[in-house]
Amino acid sequence: MVVERVCKRFGSSEVLKNVSFRVEKGEVVTLLGPNGAGKSTLMRILTGILLPTAGAVWIEGHRMDREPLLAKRHLGYLPEQTPFYPELTVREYLHFVAAAKGVSPARQKEKVQEVLRRCDIEEFGNRRMGILSKGTLRRVGIAQAIVNDPSVLVLDEPTSGLDPSQASSFRDLILELKKQTAIVLSTHLMIDASELSDRVLFMHKGRILLEDTVEGLKKRFAERDVYRVKIRIKGDMETEASFREVLGEVEGILEVDASPSSDPHTWQVTVFTQPGWNPTVGLLPTLTSRNWDLLELHQKTMDLEEVFGEITRGAQPKGGQ
């Protein structure tokens, strides 16, 4: 899928401004951004529900606005709320979708059976959709999206409303589908973005503000390293101020937070350092000189949620675009 300088205007307001990216087979690209960033409009344009004011979307070489039928033959879409026909059984619904998406009549039965098995909903095949649980409906939703073997899958908030175990198995299913398709997903859940994405597109005010891998984004925004240190003191009781004073003098340490644990001799200290700081060189000699025991030391990595917060606060990444 190629998205080329897509712009969208609603009246005088420009909702999307020159959005361009491409997604290859075997890749998951996630759209992230605050509400009003233009993600939903972009999803609607990618699926042909809306046409762009300028620019184009190409699927398998077919331009969505000029050859919509050919482009849509290679598309699978799962909206945020799984729409359904309460009167139809799951099997009837999937047969309808397979036929509507152009699966040849000879292959429809086989394809429906295949997606029922892949999405683990075989037992619900003959049940009416109106009585299915939300988790099962979500699986029916993905089944209808893949029944035509699409080369591009567009998933809007794929795990929304699912319980943790359903969400986890749903993510596994998406990772399995990724092998044969290019996937674009939009989500508010950082766990989905972290676990599924090969690349993340951060959208803000109708533009793609950043495009990178999850790890790349974390690195860009890691302006300082964070270490959690557990220390046991011997002898006199220490105060928070004394930790700040002693550790604050160590080269490379920028900030220190300390709090006692339930045992008054054990302290939990958070140390903010310059990037690339080496604790064995800077920290250990100081602890030894004060006769403090180091019980635990681990580096805390910035999660995507924190990166998201940094970007929406307007922070500039290191080497950012």
Place this chain on the structure above:
Amino acid sequence: MQFFWALYRKELRILASSWILYVFFALFLFFSGWFYYQGILSYSAWSIQAPAGTVVNVQQHLFVPLYSNMMFFLVLLLPILTMRLVAEERRQGTYPLLVTYPGSPLALLGSKYLSAFTVFLGGLLLTCIYPLITSLWGGVEWPLLFSTYLGIMLCGAAILAIGLFFSTLAEHYLVAALLTETVSLFFWLIGWVADYLPDRFSRILFGVSFYHRLRPFLLGVVDTDDALFFLNVACTLLILGYYLICREQRS
């Protein structure tokens, strides 16, 4: 075309499992049966009162009032067949998903229209039993009945297109039904007002009155002008519906 037939079959399947189909058939057959029964009673009274040796025309005294009443009842009933076609898809959220399937807006509207027309035709076919029963006693002029059925089909096609247009326009299917009902009734009744207006106005109103366009068909006159009027209404409304869908995509 695969999209067209898939959607057509889906519409019929959903209609078959919803209350709409059964309400439509039950009301339509009950009232048309009742009209037939009343028609037979009136026809008997006419026959008894007629001078000896005179044959009372079955088409004029039985079938014209029967099918004219039946069509009036269809004006009230057909909107329930079309009200859900697009409006319900929107309410359920299935409409945007349909748009992502490889089918044109014309195929989408066309298949939905054809499904409603099929049900209407099914109902109409069942009413053939009345002329069949009457034919046991003779006097049925089949060419005239053919013209009658053609007229009803054309008038029904126009009303179904109005219904589909409002279903595309309205957010809720009840609003769609109400709008269709109002517009169709307006064009059915408008001819009655025309009688009381000056000639130049009445000619315009007669020209757009569904009843006055249908009446020649009931009398056995197939006028291409009237046929084209109904086809014109149907095509215009379908094109307007198509335009609405395309405009929505570009909005």
